[in-house]
Amino acid sequence: MIPRLPLGLLSAALLTFACSPRGRSEAHAADASSGTEPYLAVSVGDDVRFSLAVPNPGERTVEVEFPDGQTHDFAVEDASGRTIWRWSEGRLFTQGMQTKVLRGGESLSYEARWDPPAPGRYTVVATLRSPTLPVTRSRALIVPAR
Numbered sequence: 001m002i003p004r005l006p007l008g009l010l011s012a013a014l015l016t017f018a019c020s021p022r023g024r025s026e027a028h029a030a031d032a033s034s035g036t037e038p039y040l041a042v043s044v045g046d047d048v049r050f051s052l053a054v055p056n057p058g059e060r061t062v063e064v065e066f067p068d069g070q071t072h073d074f075a076v077e078d079a080s081g082r083t084i085w086r087w088s089e090g091r092l093f094t095q096g097m098q099t100k101v102l103r104g105g106e107s108l109s110y111e112a113r114w115d116p117p118a119p120g121r122y123t124v125v126a127t128l129r130s131p132t133l134p135v136t137r138s139r140a141l142i143v144p145a146r
Contacts, residue, residue, distance in 0.1 A: 040126045040137035048114045048143065050074050052126040054135055055107035062102045065132045069094030072110040077123045084122075087112045119145040 041051040052072060056062050074087040100108060108128070116122070121142055128135035 038128070038135045038137055040124070040139050042124055042139050042141050044141060044143060048116055048141065050112045050114070050124055050126060052110045052128065052135075052137065053107050054128055054133070056102040056104055059104040061104065063132065064100045064102060064108065064130045066098045066100070066130050069096065069098065070129055071100070071108075072129060073127045074112040074114075075125045076114060077125065079121050084117070085114055116143045119143045
């Protein structure tokens, strides 16, 4: 005779697991990382422009979750690694969680503009603030004397 209590607990655990929300599965991780990778573009002119593109090159739909209204950030570090500018500093963001759906072939794109204080060598760090699809990209840049 099979005891009912352990079978009931097992059934409840399986039901809870099946109905619980999940992060990115291994299949989604493979789809998101195969093919085109997230890319950080930097353009230096009168100002410096940053662009972060996060594509979904796979055919499967990917849900990108964010814990609040801030979806991304850009930071600029000087040659010593000290952060001297952050896009999000001084901005207000909603406290509500959000989800963006990326169908196959679509991408998320974010842009920012920075007025450098002086010529020099810098590093820009772009971040997608999603626990389900965390992305961080960095690039060195040189701001020439004008």
